Amino acid sequence: MSAVEELSCQELVELVTDYLEHALEPGDLRRSEEHIAACGKCTVYLRQMRQTIMVTGALPGGEISAEAEQQLLQVFSGWSST
Amino acid sequence: MRYGRQVLDRDDAALVAALRARDDATFTQLVREWNASMLRVAQIFVPSRAIAEEVVQETWLRVLNALDRFEGRSSLKTWVFRILVNTAKTRAQREGRVVPFSSLRDPGRVPESAVDPDRFRPEDDERYPGHWSSPPRELPEEQLLAAETQAVVERAIAALPASQASVISLRDVQGWSAEEVCNALDITEVNQRVLLHRARAKVRQALEDYLAPETG
Numbered sequence: 001m002s003a004v005e006e007l008s009c010q011e012l013v014e015l016v017t018d019y020l021e022h023a024l025e026p027g028d029l030r031r032s033e034e035h036i037a038a039c040g041k042c043t044v045y046l047r048q049m050r051q052t053i054m055v056t057g058a059l060p061g062g063e064i065s066a067e068a069e070q071q072l073l074q075v076f077s078g079w080s081s082t
Numbered sequence: 083m084r085y086g087r088q089v090l091d092r093d094d095a096a097l098v099a100a101l102r103a104r105d106d107a108t109f110t111q112l113v114r115e116w117n118a119s120m121l122r123v124a125q126i127f128v129p130s131r132a133i134a135e136e137v138v139q140e141t142w143l144r145v146l147n148a149l150d151r152f153e154g155r156s157s158l159k160t161w162v163f164r165i166l167v168n169t170a171k172t173r174a175q176r177e178g179r180v181v182p183f184s185s186l187r188d189p190g191r192v193p194e195s196a197v198d199p200d201r202f203r204p205e206d207d208e209r210y211p212g213h214w215s216s217p218p219r220e221l222p223e224e225q226l227l228a229a230e231t232q233a234v235v236e237r238a239i240a241a242l243p244a245s246q247a248s249v250i251s252l253r254d255v256q257g258w259s260a261e262e263v264c265n266a267l268d269i270t271e272v273n274q275r276v277l278l279h280r281a282r283a284k285v286r287q288a289l290e291d292y293l294a295p296e297t298g
Contacts, residue, residue, distance in 0.1 A: 008212025010202040014195075017279035021260065023271070030152060041217035045197075048218055052286040055226050055235055056254040062118030072113050073106065075139055078102040079146040 002020050007031040016049050037062050096159040102149055113142070116159070119258075120166055123267065125246040126186065127170035129179055138165045138171050139242045141166040156265065163266035183243040186269050196283035219294035231293065238288035242281055249274060250281035 007015075012035050018024045019032050036042050064072075100108035117138065123143075124134035144165050152161060201216040225231055239247050239255075248267070252258040258266075264274050 004210075004213065006167075008202070008210075009214045010197070010212035011223055012200070013197050013283075014279075016274055017282060021275055021278075023275060036257070041214045044220060045218045047288065048221060048286050049282060051221055051226055051280055052235075052289055053254055055231060055289065056239075056250065056282075057257065057284060058227055059232055059236060061256055061257050062121075064117040068117065069110070069113060071135075071139060072117075072142055073110065075142050076106055076109045076146065079143065080106070 002038065004035055007035045009035075009039060009042050009045075012036070012039070015044055016046060017047075020049065020053075092152055097158055098149060098152055098154075101146070112162075116162065119252055120163070120255050122244075122248045123166055124170045125161060125265075126248050127167070127174040127179070128177060128213070129174075132267075133173065133177065136168075137166070137170045140173070141292065142170045149217070152240060157262075159262065160265040167267065182213060186267060186273065186277075189245065189273050189280070194280055195278065196255060197287070219290055219296070221293045223288060225293055226289075234288055234292045235285055238285045246277050246281040246284075249277040250285065253278055254282070 011034060015028060015032050019029070020044060024032060036046055097108060097112070101112075120138045120141065121134045124137040125131065128134050128137055141162070143289065145162050148165070152158065156164070201214060203213050203215045205211045207213075238251060239274050242250070249263060252263045252266070253260065258272055260271060261268075264271055266276075269277075
């Protein structure tokens with residue numbers, strides 16, 4: 001049985017996160033690696049997941065608004081004076 | 083993996099000591115570092131951004147009042163986020179909202195495909211069942227970091243169920259480790275990965291739709 005027959009593309013895409021998180025059982029890890037090595041389309045898919053993580057990681061983290069920061073500092077100064 | 087946003091290199095004991103000494107610079111630093119994450123997590127439980135902001139305020143007050151009881155058995159971050167989750171759950175109950183415990187505790191209960199099943203050959207396909215019929219379309223590398231692309235990703239995250247949005251935000255935007263997310267949300271590693279998997283799959287699809295739209 002060839003690598004792409006042993007594990008289908010549809011199954012592979014569901015294992016991609018566990019693969020990237022190093023959470024696959026040895027058997028699934030072997031099947032996934034063999035499938036990716038033999039399947040250009042899933043190689044593209046895996047690359048896109050890495051690109052997705054990279055793009056998401058480049059997003060600004062979200063600055064706190066001056067107003068919200070002021071309100072929280074009031075919470076702090078209220079507590080400080082107790 | 084990025085740790086760039088974890089700028090606090092003082093250890094927890096030093097942070098707690100500074101807070102106990104009423105050092106508002108330390109408080110401001112923590113607030114700036116964690117606020118976006120705290121709002122995300124609060125919004126798993128409460129229905130609006132405005133209420134999430136109130137939950138964050140209430141959380142900080144509870145944190146400060148409980149500071150003398152912090153024993154360092156978990157990290158300060160985990161401790162603060164556990165208080166946040168409890169505060170948010172209490173607030174959600176008061177708002178009469180059904181708290182979506184299952185979205186965190188049992189996210190795999192409702193099956194969800196990473197990729198539209200129609201993009202694969204059917205199970206009864208003679209030669210290649212479950213193999214791509216509509217394969218992923220290559221993303222143009224040079225557009226990945228464009229402002230418009232980032233806006234697409236931000237919209238895709240905003241459209242996710244709150245539990246998925248929180249996990250992808252903490253992991254991939256804020257750079258938390260899997261372990262930190264599991265501890266803060268009190269969820270298992272498996273459930274953390276399920277939520278991350280679904281979130282990333284939808285963001286990938288949004289990127290593909292935007293950067294490499296289907297032709298014809």
